[in-house]
Amino acid sequence: MSGVALILAGHGSHISASTAGVVWDCVDRLRQLGVADEITACFWKEPPAFSQALNMVEADDVVVVPLFTARGYFAQQALPSEMGLGGPLTRIGKRRIHLTPTIGEHRILDAIVDERLRDAINRFNLAAAESAVAVIGHGTRRNRQSRDTARQQAERLRAANWFDEVVAVYLDDDPPIPSVYQSTRSPNIIALPYFLADGSHVGIDLPRALGISGSATVGRVNGRAVYYCAPVGTDESICDVALALARDTGLPFESQAVDGAWACFPSAGRRLLSKALDAGRILTLGQVNVSRERVWHSDARAGSRKFGSPASLRRHLREQPFRPLPTSVDMPGDWQVECEKTDDAHAVVETVYPGVVADWAANCQGRLTTESLETVARRQQGMFRGIQNLAKAALMETFDRVCGGCIRQPTWREDLAANDAALPCRSACNVWLSAALEMGESL
Ligand code: SF4
Structure with missing residues (x-):
């Protein structure tokens, strides 16, 4: 297949729906603009994983845009390592994978920063000459470049002579956030999170470090x-930044009319699924039944709630309460989606279980490749590095507790054969890795 795929790579979270929600909102918007043949997201902390994303799309040209506000550990180390990328352009077989800079490095962010500060001044009737600005970045000691974008914003604001004082402070690096009370003296402090989403850092960690509710x-x-x-990052312009970065690769990403609400989904596995549905079969994938005309939870009753867009369905399934693992067996039950065409049925399944159809189809065709835990552990540079040293008891307990509550089967386990699995799992997901580490500490 030729064509172009766009993959937005974000952090995700195990505790906040909005961290990945911002990225999915952007995916929904770009799909409706029809800017690429296939558009999807992948995450560090939620499925679909960075390492899984290239298996989900079929296009020969794939553009990966890191939705991070700093180049640093995730954008420079974790993402390329997990995806097997060697730089801005990587050739894998006949495919060209383009990796763009992060959104936090784009000039449009300057305007968003200025807008946030202008809003604060107007809303609270502040005098800039009596106000200090604290640009708050995440930072990490694992990669000093994580500090750069927040620091550069602070330098830009300082050079503009707009505010009395401007500092950059960091959640996970120096200078720390509370230092703003020593490094500035203005009566007012405008604290601006240089973060993408309204997630747990913005809602909990930053206010705590500042000493506010x-x-x-x-x-x-x-x-x-x-x-x-x-x-x-909550500004709608972030989506425009992602698109601008994608266009900077030289690929067109022009808007085109799309055929309904379920267009521009990743297509790996779609042909096989469509063939089965067009033959009149009703498939059961996990907790979901799929026919050509309808997709529904297997517990859905007549009159159950109908959804007509990926955004509304995804919010219903992942946000109330938050389910970081889309394939966990606690999916809300009473829903259905009516489909105008077979491709829509595929897109609904892809919304409910991102990445699962690609692996299901690969397994049906005998070409599923799996990654051992050792392989996954070997490419880790951060907290998951020690995973291969965990005791067998911790691993087995994690299989029981985490995989036991998932509709997929962990075929990456050496003692399980992929072809025995209805819905195989290629490699340990991040939810599993985090749980295994915790298990190792508690046993
Ligand atoms: S089978 Fe286990 S490792 Fe795979 S997605 Fe489910 S919980 Fe994660």
């Missing part, structure tokens, strides 16, 4: 007034 936009600390802005 998590739900407050205004606080008083050490006799100073603190005004807490929304993170830069």
